[in-house]
Amino acid sequence: MLTFLSDWYKARFSDPHAITLVLILTSLALLLYFAAGLLAPILVALVLAYLLEWPVAQVARIGVNRTTGASLVLILFIGLVLLMAFGLVPSLWKQGAALITDLPSMLDKGLQTVTVYSQQYPQFISQEQIEAMILELKKLLDTEHLLDFGRQLLGYSASLLVLMVYAILVPLLVFFFLKDKQELIASSKRFFPSKRDLARKVWFEMNQQIFNYIRGKVIEIVVVGVASYIFFAVMDLRYAALLGVLTGFSVLIPYVGATLVTLPIALVAFFQWGFSSEFGYLMLGYGIIQALDGNVLVPLLFSDAVDLHPVLIIAAVLVFGGLWGVWGVFFAIPLASLVKAVINAWPNDQQQTQPKLDSE
Template sequence: MSDSQRWFFLIVTLILAFLLYLLQPILSPFIVAALLAYLSDPLADRLEARGLSRTLSVVVVFSVMTSVLLLLVIWLIPKLGHQIQVMVKLIPAVLTMIETVWIPWIKANTGVSLADFDWQSVRQLMTGHWQQTGNIVKDLFSSVSQSGMALAAWLANLVLIPVVMFYLLRDWDVMMDKIGHLLPRNVEPKVKLWARECDEVLGAFIKGQLLVMFALGVIYSLGLWAIGLDLALLVGMIAGLASIVPYMGFFVGIIAAAVAAMLQFNDVTALAWVGLVFAIGQALEGMVLTPLLVGDRIGLHPVAVIFAIMAGGQLFGFVGILIALPVAAVIMVLLRHLHQGYKSSRLYDC
C-alpha cells in the first residue's frame, strides 16, 4: 500500500467516525436493520441456492423473522413484566432470609459479624429501584405518548427497521460486491482477506454464541417452569444472557433459581431439581449447542465482548452498543495481522 493510499484510508476512517458521532441520534434503526440483515443473509443465500429468486428468498426470510419477533415481543414483554413485579415482592423476603439465616450462619462458622450493617436501608433502596424497573414499560409508553413528536419519531423508527432491513437484505450481496470493486486493485485481496476473517469472528459470536445464549435461556426457562418455579422465565432469560461469559450464566442462574425456589417451596428438595435443570442445560451446551452452533470457529473473547459493549456505550450511547461487536471484530483481526507482521519484522528478530 502506497503512502497516498494509507492517507486516503485514514482520512476516510476519520470522516466516517466523525459522521457517526454527528448522526448517532438517527442511526439506531439503520444499524439494527443492518445487523438483522447480516444475520439473515446466510438463510437467504441458502434459499437462493435452492432455486428461489433473491427477492422471493428475502420475502420468505423476512416474513418468518418478523413473525417470530412479533410473537416473542407480544408474549415475552407482558410475561417478563409480571415476573419482575413478582420478584419485587420477593426482595424483602430475600433480605429477611439473609438477616435471619445467612448472617447467623456466617457468624457461627467464620466469626464475622454483620449485625451492624444497615439492612433496612438496603431493603428500601433495592425495593425502590426494582419497582421502577418493573414499571419501565409503562413509564416508557407514558413518556412517549405525552409528546406527539416523540410518538411520531418512535413509530417512524419502529416502521423504518423492517423496511431498511428488507432492502439491505435484498441487495446485501450486490452492495458487498460494489464495495469490493471500489477498493484500490493492489489492496483488494488483502482487504477481502480481512473482511472474510472479520466475518468468521462475528459469525462465531453473533451467529453462534448468541444462538447458544438464546437456546440456554429457553432450556433453563422450560426446565424451571417444569418444576413449578414462578420466576422461571425471568431467571432463565437472565441465565441465558449471562452465558455471554462461559459458566457465568450457570452460576448466576443456579444461585437466583435456588433462592427463588427456597422462598417459594421452602423445601430443600427443590434445590435438587434446580441443580438438575442447570446440569442438563450445561450438558446440552457442551455436547450439542456449542459444537453445533459455534464449532471450532474462534470468536471474540468474553472479556473483549464485555469491554467492547461498555466502551461503545460510553463513547456513542446506544448506537455504540450496536456497533461495538463489529468494530471489536475488525480491531481483533487487525491486531492479529499486526502481531504477525511484528513477529516477522526486524523489530522483533534483531
C-alpha cells in the same frame, strides 16, 4: 529514539494498502462513536439482514428470484417475532409483576435467615450490620423512592414512539438490504480508495465471521433460554419463564452474563425452598446447562470463528461495551476478531522484503 520510530513507521505504514485500511477503520470507528444513536435503525437492520441472508440465499438456490425470496423470508420472520411477542411478553409481564409483589416477603424471609445465622455465627455478621441492612432496605422500599421509580418508568414511555419508528423503518431497511445486497455493495466501493487489497482481505474474513457469529448467537440464545425454561418449569421454580429468558439473554455477555444471572436464580430458589435438596438439584442442573453451553454448544456453533482467549474476550466486552453500550457488548467478539484479523493481515518486515528477494 527518533530514528527507531521513523524506521518503525516506514516499515509499518509504507504500504498504501495499509494506510487505506487504517483510514477505513478510523472513519468507521468515529462514525459509530459520534453517530451511533442516529444510525441505530440501520445497525439493527444490518444485524437482521445478516441473520436472514442465509435463508434468502437458500430460497434463491431453488430458482426463486431474490426479491420474492427476501419478501417471503421477511414476512415469516416478522410473523415469528409477533407470535413470540404476543405469546411470551404477557407471561413475562405477569411474572415480573408477581416478583415485584413478592419482593417484600422475600426480603423479610432473607432478613430472618440472616438474623438466625448472625445468632449462630456472631463472628461473621453482627447485629449492628443487620440493623444497617434493614435501614437501607426500608429506604429502598420507601414510598417516595417507589414514586420516583414510577416517574422514571413513565419517562420511558416516550420510547414507545421510538419503537414505532423502528417497527416501520427496520423492516423496510432489512428488505432493501436483502433485495439489493449486491448493488449496495458495488455502489459503496466508489467511496473507498482504489488501493484497498488489505482492507478487502480483512473484509472477506470478517464478513463470514460476523455472519456466523450473529446466526450462532441467536441460536445459542434460543437453545439456552428454552432449555433453562423447561428445566425451571420441571423443577417447579417460580418465575420460570422470566428466569429462562434472562438465562438465554445472558449469553450475550460472555462469562460475565452467566455470573450475573446466577444471582437472581439462586435467590429465587433460596426464598422458595431454602437450603434444601431442591435448591441443590436446581443449582446442579443450572450448572450443567451452563457447562453444556460453554463446552458443547459454543464450540459447535462458532467453531473456529471465535478463536480468542477468554481474557481477550472479557477485555473486549469491557472496552467495546464502554464505547458503544449494548451494541459494543453484542459485537465485542467480532470486534476483537477484527483487531486480530488486522494484526494478522498487517504487512511485516518479512512480507515487505519477500518481493525484493523474489525479484532478485
